[in-house]
Amino acid sequence: MHIHKFAEIASFAEIGIGGNIPATEEYQELIKNLHPTQFLTGRLTAPFYKVEYSYETVRGNYRTACKYILLHLEHEDYDREIEMRLSDWVEKRNQERPYRRISNVQILEIRPIAYATISFDI
Numbered sequence: 001m002h003i004h005k006f007a008e009i010a011s012f013a014e015i016g017i018g019g020n021i022p023a024t025e026e027y028q029e030l031i032k033n034l035h036p037t038q039f040l041t042g043r044l045t046a047p048f049y050k051v052e053y054s055y056e057t058v059r060g061n062y063r064t065a066c067k068y069i070l071l072h073l074e075h076e077d078y079d080r081e082i083e084m085r086l087s088d089w090v091e092k093r094n095q096e097r098p099y100r101r102i103s104n105v106q107i108l109e110i111r112p113i114a115y116a117t118i119s120f121d122i
Contacts, residue, residue, distance in 0.1 A: 001118055001120055001121070003034070003120045003121070003122065006118070006120065007028045007031035008032075010024075010027075010028070011024045012026070012028070014027075036121060036122040037122060039120065039122050042119060042122040043117050044118045046071060046117075047078070047114075047115055048068065048070055048112070048113055048115065048116050049069050049070075049071065049078070049082060049112050049113065050066055050109075050113050051066065051068070051069060051082055051086060051107060051110050051111075052064065052065075052066050052107070052108040052111075053065060053067065053086065053105055054105070054106050054108055055090075055102040055104060055105045056102065056103050057100075057102060058100060058101050058102075063102075067086065069082055078110070079107075079110055082107070082110055083107060086107065087105070
């Protein structure tokens with residue numbers, strides 16, 4: 001992928017004190033004005049995980065299912081991050097579909113399965 005194509009599809013937030021400031025257009029233009037040889041790295045890599053979990057349906061039935069996640073970084077507390085993201089997904093799902101609520105969600109296994117990589121032409 002050409003770095004300029006990445007700039008077109010990416011969104012950017014400038015790092016600031018106390019939070020991030022949206023700056024997509026500014027950084028898209030910056031990257032589009034750079035020559036690819038000005039980049040020190042030629043790829044982005046993200047770890048890809050399979051998350052197996054169980055839950056209970058409204059009718060009291062026990063189910064198992066899988067979700068997949070790409071993390072921003074590989075780190076020691078990946079299991080906590082995945083647990084929080086699954087919890088957020090369950091909360092949002094239950095709000096959107098109260099008639100199909102799920103409960104007692106338990107992670108059964110978190111398995112790293114691959115690294116996703118986007119390579120740039122530099």
